Amino acid sequence: MLPPFQSLLDANASDLHRFLVAAVGRHDGDDLFQETVIAALRSYPGLRHADNLRGWLFTIAHRKVIDQARRRVRQAVPTADPPEVPELDGDAVVDAELWDAVRRLPPKQRSAVVQRYLLDRPYAEIAAVIGSSEDAARQNVRAGLQRLRQEVTR
């Protein structure tokens, strides 16, 4: 039996939003968050069981990230985004360069890295979200980190 959709939102909305903002940036993240909630609500009654609802929700979000990356490629415009000015967040300088690099990763690596480090998820769950084996999930995290190391200078 499926729990009220509300309970999924209560348990996951905050992490879902962090995931999407980390993956695509604030503006698009807010949009994809709403799209994910609506898409999930649309297909929710068709689920056959209530196992791993969190993974199911993040799978939808991951697909939204992939769709957005495809749209980006199709509509690629040669102008660069204005560089983001690092904001002061308490004492820490916001790590804009790193997160820009995260958002340039291929979607699978991006989702895997964000799930692993920002949300602290186990590899089994990451595998379910990106639709791969657990080994492939580790691989995607490793490859993503490697690429970030190359791109991030400091």
Place this chain on the structure above:
Amino acid sequence: MNATNSTNDLGERLRFPDTTDGPDVGSLVDAALRRADAEGLVDVGWVVEDTPVGPLTLAATPVGLVRIGFGHEDLVLDELASEVSPRVVRLPGRLDEVRRELEEYFAGRRRSFDVPVDRRLSRGYRRIVLEALSREVPYGRTVSYKELAERTGNPKASRAVGSAMATNPIPIVVPCHRVLRTGGALGGYGGGLDTKVWLLRHEGALLG
């Protein structure tokens, strides 16, 4: 952050996102659910309303008010998910009219409710009894379980009437507080006897 070893602690740096400000998640959820509702995806919308008899969880389908639960939403939402649809989300806008009428009722400015009601949670004889109650027992009046049984043409059914009252999904609006034992003893009430007494006094059906 130390610049000399920072590429080694990428994992550590990835724990902190670069954007924290902006609309809070709650308001994004609300906006998404309003859009979902416009697309017909919200089967049950609910809100919790504070009233003189304590918090009430109000829930409505696109047909109408389907459930009023005493207290907060915890128990009611599971019940709605299994009995109506798992597409249950907080949607205050859907309950605006219900909230307005309840507010008027509690302020003493309303004696009957006009909001559409969805009676799908009551079946069979229970539903017949609750419909008779809404139709025949107005504000400020009371009736006994036995009398109500008689009014449904089933004079021996007072026990069944009792269980219909005990399982009334829409208390207050469907006024099961107006049903007493023969002789005037209060009987029971899902929202607690204090609430039943409060409602009857409020309606002037009980003195002192």
